[in-house]
Amino acid sequence: MSGSNSQAEGLFPLSYRIGTAQDGAPSLILNLLVYTPDQSVRGGSTITQAVNPPLNLHSDVWGQYTYLTVMPPSASKILITAQGNQGGPGSNSIITFKLHLVVGENWKEGIANYQYFNGHDWVSVNQVPARLQESVQSSSLSTPELSGQYSAVNSTSAALYGGPIHGAIASGDLAQMKSLHRVATQQLEQLPLIRTALDAAKAEIKKQERR
DSSP states (O other), rough: OHOOOOOOOOHEEEEEEOSSTTHHHOOOEEEEEEEETTTTEEEEEEEEEEEOOOOOEEEEEEEEEEEEETTTOOOOOEEEEEEESSTTSSSSSOEEEEEEEETTTSSSEEEEEEEEEOOEEEEEEEEEEEESSSSSOGGGGGOOOOGGHHHHHHHHHHHHHHHHHHHHHHOOOHHHHHHHHHHHHHHHHHHHHHHHHHHHHHHHHHHHOOO
């Protein structure tokens, strides 16, 4: 998706895996719905880290994006700024997550700076790579069994669209509610096709393993 093409999309999902491959480093999964008419983003984040005790911080996320235009030959960028908490912008929950993410015009990769509150202190993670995933990710989808993927797709779709839908209802934004309703309906209609494809993949895996 380029900057020019994204305006025609209206509403589309993005999922980034943010972090390094270093042992013990925090890993951030950021799932967003981009709403182009007002250049807003809504979704959720999950930060995990293999420490003792292990870190597993979930946040409802909202924010904006802007185009950073520069003179050629440098390429233009997109800046996503967001914050998060438990419950979204309408809740009384304190902010526990802050993000600055700069990606290319195709949205595929970039560099992120983010902060999270671990219950005692703010922790900063700076200049870490961000890469767009082929599909929406979640902690339940990271290492799934095929037999459980259909329910995981259901729960991930609900998590991704639930926050923005409730936010649009609370704001009274009719255009955004209609867009969300249309896209979420399309996602639900595609779930039987996804289940059929997963069943076929499961059968093929068993066939290959018997060889």
